[in-house]
Amino acid sequence: MxxxxxxxxxxxxxxxxxxxxxxxxxxxxxxxxxxxxxxxxxxxxxxxxHAIDHSGEPVYEEETERTGAPLTTSRHDRGLSTTIGRKRDGKGNALSAKKRRQLGRLRREQKRGRFRSKQERNLSHGLGEVQRVAIVLDVDDTLQEQACQLFRSAHSEGLLPGRSIEAVAAASVYAACRCNGRSLPLADVVEAARVGENRVTNAYATLNKELGLPAQPVQPHAYLPRLASDLDVPDSVRRQARMFAERAEAESLARGASPPGFAAACLYHVAQETEYRLTQAAVADVAGVTTTTIRTHRETLRSELQ
Known part of the structure; x- marks a missing residue:
């Protein structure tokens, strides 16, 4: 042994x-x-x-780089700041009362040191207002990001002094929709904003002039789907109204007219021709115009297209 x-x-x-x-x-x-x-x-x-370590974790084809969450224009620091939780840790476990008090103190100190200047504070407030207006108007994420970028450009170009932050934020959402050809009535933007129509109109005019926005005039046919949906008209009426609107646009009959008002007049005209029950008051209320506007545009359609 x-x-x-x-x-x-x-x-x-x-x-x-x-x-x-x-x-x-x-x-x-x-x-x-x-x-x-x-x-x-x-x-x-x-x-x-420095031999190569072959025991590293696998790299998948979809994963090109590891740099954390993507940057976003909807936050003043582009999403690089840390968010301190409130009730649970990273594993989903509930926090003790002592730990919650500690995180509350850390959250308060982080909020105090979050902004380095008053300009950053105004930028953060404006971006938050842009997101609020976009959510109220049911604007998709892509247009919301573009609206935030427009507000950033207005902030960096010095267009905010002398103007309301809320007005510039609402005008940024309206400008993003106009640049992408989405039919968004100005009255809806003003209703979602916390300022008057004149301030929003002046802010949009400033953005359009100073930033050189590629905004194109919205044609009346772009408002027809929303108006038809709100009025709950049949698809046949909507299709014929779109035909009338496109013919009027081709012959320049809608030039200088209110696009939603002209689109509403097309719907009302087709409804009257097909004997579908639709009142002028209901159409004018949905389009945000007066009944006189509906009658005027309808007479134009009857005299020029028939």
Whole structure:
């Protein structure tokens, strides 16, 4: 029976002897390779170092880089600030009362040091107002990001002094919709904003002039889907109204007219021709115009297109 312990003459598993080479090129000694470098045991010459670690985590094709959450224009710091939780930790466990009080103090100090200047505070308030107006008007995320970028451009160009932040925020949402050809009535924007119509109109005119917005006039046919949906008219009436609107646009009959008012007049005209029950008051109320406007545009359609 052996008196010595088992594996008394052990070896380091991380060190491997390089038997495939002829040894050290300097002294001919034995070369050993560990997880970091390849070195001669006799003279200490380092042959290779910083070996490639093949035990890393897998990289998938969809994952191109690891830089955290994407940047966003809807926050003044582009989303780089840290958000401190309130009731649960990263694993979903409830926090103790002591930890909640500590996080409350940290959250208060973070809020105090969040803005470096009054300009950043105004930018944060304006971007929040842009998101509020966009949510009220049911604007999609893409247009919301463009509206936030327009507000950033107005802030960097010095267009905010002397104007209401709420007015510029509402005008940014309206401008983003106009640049993308979405039919968004100005009356709806004013209703969602916290300022009057004159301020929103002046802010939009300033953005359009100073920033050179590629805003195109919205044609009357773009308002027909929303008006038809609000009035709950049949699809046949809506299709015929779109035909009338496109013919009127081709012959420049809608030039200078209110687009939603002209679209409402097309709907009312087709409804009267097809004997579908639709009153002038209901159409004017949905379009945000007067009944006189509906009658005037309807007479234009009857005299020019029939």
């Amino acid at each position: 052996a008196s010595r312990e088992i594996y008394a003459n052990g070896f380091d598993e991380d060190v491997q002897t390089d038997n495939q080479t002829n040894g050290c090129p300097e002294c001919g000694g034995r070369v050993a390779t560990n997880t970091v470098e390849t070195v001669c045991e006799a003279c200490g010459l380092v042959l290779e170092e």
